[in-house]
Amino acid sequence: MRVCKRCNQKKPESEFYPDRKYKDGLQAVCKSCHLAIKAEHRKKCKEIGVMNYSQRTRQRLRLEIIKHYGGENPCCACCGKSHIEFLAIDHVSGGGAKHRRLLGGGLYIWLKRNNFPSGYRVLCHNCNQSLGAYGYCPHQNPNARPYCPPKRIYKNPCGRKSKKKIPLNFKSVKFQTVPLFIQ
Numbered sequence: 774m775r776v777c778k779r780c781n782q783k784k785p786e787s788e789f790y791p792d793r794k795y796k797d798g799l800q801a802v803c804k805s806c807h808l809a810i811k812a813e814h815r816k817k818c819k820e821i822g823v824m825n826y827s828q829r830t831r832q833r834l835r836l837e838i839i840k841h842y843g844g845e846n847p848c849c850a851c852c853g854k855s856h857i858e859f860l861a862i863d864h865v866s867g868g869g870a871k872h873r874r875l876l877g878g879g880l881y882i883w884l885k886r887n888n889f890p891s892g893y894r895v896l897c898h899n900c901n902q903s904l905g906a907y908g909y910c911p912h913q914n915p916n917a918r919p920y921c922p923p924k925r926i927y928k929n930p931c932g933r934k935s936k937k938k939i940p941l942n943f944k945s946v947k948f949q950t951v952p953l954f955i956q
């Protein structure tokens with residue numbers, strides 16, 4: 774039996790985490806108090822905006838990659854936005870989704886381990902999404918026509934194929950709002 778220094782209750786030794794700093798090899802506070810201390814610490818850090826080690830490491834790595842591909846003052850190669858929070862790495866020749874699936878995540882680490890290969894650039898998230906979804910960026914081609922879905926072939930119950938155009942008349946589309954219940 775052992776007394777917790779926080780709650781002053783006698784508890785069995787199995788209720789204490791191991792710790793080599795102490796002579797008997799167990800922490801001075803019980804597991805439940807230890808978890809409460811950690812929760813208080815996380816809450817305090819979240820309130821003041823302190824990042825943990827892994828978040829800081831990821832941010833440093835991201836900044837290093839973006840500065841390598843975008844220069845000392847990185848900005849979007851398309852529109853020139855320079856807010857670091859808005860910038861992302863783009864595969865110049867496309868195929869980013871396929872590459873991410875092959876990697877299983879961790880693009881920044883992969884880029885660093887492979888000595889910053891060519892074929893990547895810095896774009897803002899808007900330009901990157903537009904290039905991926907529509908094949909062009911509105912900043913490069915402002916006169917491009919709006920995206921129209923391709924013609925789709927539907928089978929009739931009779932077995933004949935028919936081509937239907939999907940109308941792009943947004944005025945006729947009715948949007949339904951769904952209330953969100955947060956519990």
